[in-house]
Amino acid sequence: MLLIKKFTYSSADTNPMRCVICGFQDEKMTPFRASTNFTSSNLLNYGDGICENCRKFFEDQNYRRRSWYCSKGKVVFLDKKDILPTLIDPPDPPFLIHLTKNGKKQGFLQILAKPNFSRDRFVISFDDRMIWIDRKEIIEMKKVAEDARKRGFRKRDLLGDIHPKLWEYRDLCEKVISFKKNPAWEVVVFAI
Numbered sequence: 001m002l003l004i005k006k007f008t009y010s011s012a013d014t015n016p017m018r019c020v021i022c023g024f025q026d027e028k029m030t031p032f033r034a035s036t037n038f039t040s041s042n043l044l045n046y047g048d049g050i051c052e053n054c055r056k057f058f059e060d061q062n063y064r065r066r067s068w069y070c071s072k073g074k075v076v077f078l079d080k081k082d083i084l085p086t087l088i089d090p091p092d093p094p095f096l097i098h099l100t101k102n103g104k105k106q107g108f109l110q111i112l113a114k115p116n117f118s119r120d121r122f123v124i125s126f127d128d129r130m131i132w133i134d135r136k137e138i139i140e141m142k143k144v145a146e147d148a149r150k151r152g153f154r155k156r157d158l159l160g161d162i163h164p165k166l167w168e169y170r171d172l173c174e175k176v177i178s179f180k181k182n183p184a185w186e187v188v189v190f191a192i
């Protein structure tokens, strides 16, 4: 069983070691030593140990390679087609969501101790970034992205400069441009 961490510190945390991922000082800790091929040390906190729960996430490479959510003590892996339905209808709180484009970054290390308690506005990790998700915005973005794709917008039009001929759909272009300011848009365009 994988747990979403308790979220308050306690004076009963007496282990002198501190977890490099969640910052807690649990009873069951092991000393932490990053292997030489570990490239995400910028995602770790100050500490010298790793708690049992974080170790499960850290050592199993499936959590890096795949997208997933964690709720009610279990992890559910997501295919690309499951991503937007999950953001629009998130699991029961507390929950964590990690999404990845290419499975290379362990951005979830930043959110293991930051469970979400709201299904309307919550934070996810997307590769090595933390992104705020507003459920209502995702619903609107999905609609606009689908509409644009039907009219011949390529993903690069949705994320970069829009091809001049697409400006015949002026309203759509203006919406796309306004969404580009929000990193959640990149998640939607990736998942669509």
Ligand SMILES: [Zn+2]
Residues within 6 Å of the ligand: 019, 020, 021, 022, 023, 024, 050, 051, 052, 053, 054, 055
């Ligand atoms: Zn930990």
